[in-house]
Structures are given as C-alpha cells and as structure tokens.
Amino acid sequence: MGGLVIDVIILAIFRFFRRVYRVRQARSWPTTIAATLDWSTRYAEGEYKHSRDDLQIEAKLSYEVNGEPLIGFIRSDGLNQASIEKFFDKLPKPQEIVIRYSPENPIRIRALNDDNRGKVPFELAVD
Secondary structure, eight states, X not given: OHHHHHHHHHHHHHHHHHHHHHHHHHHTSOXXXXXXXXXXXXXXXXXXXXXXXXXXXXXXXXXXXXXXXXXXXXXXXXXXXXXXXHHHHTSOOOSEEEEEEOSSOTTOEEOOTGGGTTTSSSOBOOO
C-alpha cells in the first residue's frame, strides 16, 4: 500500500514539472489570434482527469501563420458535468483565443491561461 502512495506522489510531481516546462517553453513561442470554429466535450485523459467522470471542453480553432491557414484544438482542464453544462448553457463562448505556436512546427499550439484571462472561463490544459 505504501508503495502505491509513493508512486502516486512521484507521478503527481512529474506531471507538475512537465506542465511547468510546457508553459515555460510556450512562453517563448510567437502568438496569434485563433477563431473558434466549434465547441465540444470529450472524456478527460491523463493529468487532466481528476475524477472518474471528468470531461474536457475542446475548442476547434482556425488560425494563420505566415499566411498559411491552419486548424488546431485546445482543451480545458478536467471539469465535472455541472461545469460543462454551465459553460454550454449559460456562459458566452469566446470567439477568439490567443494561442502560441511552435516556430519550428506551427501545427503545434498551446493556449496559456495567462494569455486568455477574462476570455476563457475555465483553466486550459497545456499539452
């Protein structure tokens, strides 16, 4: 039993530092504005699944880099059913989201919470 607890703690620490690394890496990437095309839900996975029934909100985005049109996806952190329903039923949906893209591969995008405060009413996953 004690080994399982240690494994869970080590995994949580690893996920924390991986997320910090991803955010730091993305902060050096260029930004652009992405238009939201569609909103949907999916089952939460990995570090964004906090409980058995968690879901994630997923936004399909359209953006341009150097005149080239691209499509990408961003997701929320894991949310319970009530939070999902509140977003879809009561809250305004952002029409634009600030994203950061990898200069080497503009298909690789991340949306950071700091860039989207006041626009996106939930925490963003940083994959």
